[in-house]
Amino acid sequence: MTPVERPALPLIAARGLRFARNDEPVFGPLDFAVDAGEALLVQGDNGAGKTTLLRVLAGLLRADDGEIDIDGHPAGPARRARAIAYLGHLPGLKADLSALENLNFLCGLHGRRRAQLPENALAIVGLAGYEDALARQLSAGQKKRLSLARLWMSPAPLWLLDEPYANLDLEGIELVNRMVQAHLREGGATLVTTHGAYAAPPVRTRMLVMEKRGLELREQIA
Template sequence: MTPIDHSAPPLLQARGLRFARNDEPVFGPLDFAVDAGEALLVQGDNGAGKTTLLRVLAGLLRADEGQIDIDGRPAHPARRARAIAYLGHLPGLKADLSALENLNFLCGLQGRRRAQLPENALGIVGLAGYEDALARQLSAGQKKRLSLARLWLAPAPVWLLDEPYANLDLDGIELVNRMVQAHLREGGAALVTTHGAYAAPPVRTRMLVLGAPSRLADAEAGHA
């Protein structure tokens, strides 16, 4: 377990963050921070801006106002690329590459967590034996597991997880929870969007509710 420095700045912090689409407010202004060893559960009704918020934090959309800091410094593109791993609704896989080829390709682009290998990551997510299966041949749940393997290999300390339980059975839901627990034990942080249909990961958790008005609250779901 990596010791967590509680005097360090938040791994991710947003101040006055606001986003509008066609001049219609989607969310904000928002102020929140996520520390090492902590998860932030982002909840809200459909259209409240959960996915949009994660895409803004990942740098895929530009905020209209506000500032995002990573480890106490402005979130410039290169810093985001090193610090943030994003798991969205789409699997982000190359359909005509095998499961193992997809992981090797992504590790070549993004690097990989020290002492972790793509073959081992496939075993961790329950895809041992699928190394040579083409991504387009996998079921929706298997594609989600392959995306989780990619997430596990990423060296980024901040995970942005958009509905990570979708397309997973009960074993898959428990897999996500174990992964988040392990990531936080190693000093990482996670933002997790959910409609509230599933329990939050059993880790030190706060909740950000998007709506009118958005609010940040403690929601101690447990400790890793």
Template sequence: MIDSVPNHPPLLAAHGLTFSRNDEPVFGPLEFAVDAGEALLVQGGNGAGKTTLLRVLAGLLRADRGDITIDGRAANATQRSRAIAYLGHLPALKADLDTLENLNFLCGLHGRRARQMPGNALAMVGLAGYEDALARQLSAGQKKRLSLARLWLSPAPLWLLDEPYANLDLEGINLVNRMISAHLRSGGAALVTTHGAYAAPPVQTRMLMLGGAA
């Protein structure tokens, strides 16, 4: 007798997902899924709805129609808070806290990945020596690196990354790719938006193309 292989549901799935703004369709209906150990690369020009899609998945916007599931269950606020880490265009940092204070504050809110510490995360993203620097004193690229450190510390298995390569040099782009690769190897998944394939993680990837104005 051959034991059956368990059929695990995707970490995230969307069915018939549709969003409109002022009665104008932005995207949809969309059907896609992303499994643990996999990345979904969301491409499209400006106005295609990439950021809007990630905000809908994160629960920051409400879809017009469709279903979102996490581990096979209908997504609710509690599931999203546990399963999703969102990296948007804004750094989501407290300007008058230093880098370590920002990371400790966010770990207090969202928890922390096992065996990872804020100081080590700062070193990993290239901010060793900036522990006492206030967030408002950092450059755009340094703020992005601090946001990446916060992302790395999150225990959430699903990363929603909106243009994660913006404001980063080649070394920073390679850092993002290493982070995504390590996250997927540990059983996580990622949705990554980008204008094109010039910057994309070198991992097992599905593609989702959104239409819209260039």
């Protein structure tokens, strides 16, 4: 008898997820799942709850209700730490360490992808030659690129990217798209928030539109 193949579990799934601030609803209840090889583009105006949603998924805020699973298991702190790489509005860098020292420090905390070296990651994001530059000496765009290098080094399969196109020129925007494409080809998944005009990279994509009055989940396969 041929064994029945079980469908692959989503990398992350939310059920009945809800968050309120000062008793005022921010979003939810919300149900969604993101599979390996898929991007979920979260769009909405400022104040619609996009950043809050990603911070809840990352475990930086506690949801008022609902469940989050990663690979079919409850998303506790240890599982989140292994599975999630979060890129927020702040670069998360140590100002008095160099670009290379920052990457080595963060790799020591979170691990790194096999066969990937910090020097190579800096070159990929366009920071070759800036290895010894202090983080505080970098421009806003260069700091974003350094944060992207940290993301590229991460072994986590799930990327949560909050406004990753901010402070980047057109070349930097294309860099983010190439990184997301490569990550999804390797079996990863990503959630990307944006309120700008930039569309998702040309990958398998669904769209979650967040408005201050509610949420709308749209299917958009590109």
